[in-house]
Amino acid sequence: MEVIFLGTGTSQGIPIIGSKHPVCLSENPKDKRLRVSVLVKWEGYNILIDCGPDFRMQMLANPVESLDAILYTHEHNDHTAGLDDIRPFFFRQGDIPIFAHKRVLESLRKRFEYIFTSTNKYPGAPGVIEHEIVNEAFYFKDLKITPIDFKHNRLQVFGFRLKDFAYLTDLKSIEEKEVQKLDGVKVLVITALRIEPHHSHLNLEEALEFIARVKPEKAYLTHISHLLGFHDEVQQKLPENVYVAYDNLKIHI
């Protein structure tokens, strides 16, 4: 399994438009962050987790020729706004399977009504096959996918475990029984928004505590704000098995 970090930034991305913050002005490519998403490559299939506003640029940067499934963590715009841009995949492949919580599917149906309508569909609109998921393991082909249920402030969000890889973004609080689903995971990706506490994301200190609890072989920080600091400086202060993720980073699990 290969995982490509397509985007590792928080909702505004880095740089923030018009910002003069030193991290936003950094010329290090590792400090430039599109909105969060990962691509999981497994047995020749491309499985996307979240499809945000930078989806098109992410597909061009990597480059991705086919898309086999989209898993959604939650409905916030930085995770969903790119749905219209699946069109090139739809034109080549037909309807694209999407997997999401019932509430997230309802939100997508409202916001992308022209994609989900069954009557009088606009020519050129993409098509999707909806799969509603609950907090129980499900399968894409032979791949077992285990949702991990947690809270982003008060909003329910799903993380996903795929074999030895787990991806938990936009996490603030989680019950012990959900943490137990991460037992034995080798690679953990976790939100670490910034240094200061935040109402809906783990900050760096909380993310490091969470990693110490789960004890993966390696952990990667994502959903990063410019307020976390420069990539290279933050990286130097982290434990040996913890890495600040950056856009286009590829890892093998």
Ligand SMILES: [Zn+2]
């Ligand atoms: Zn987010």
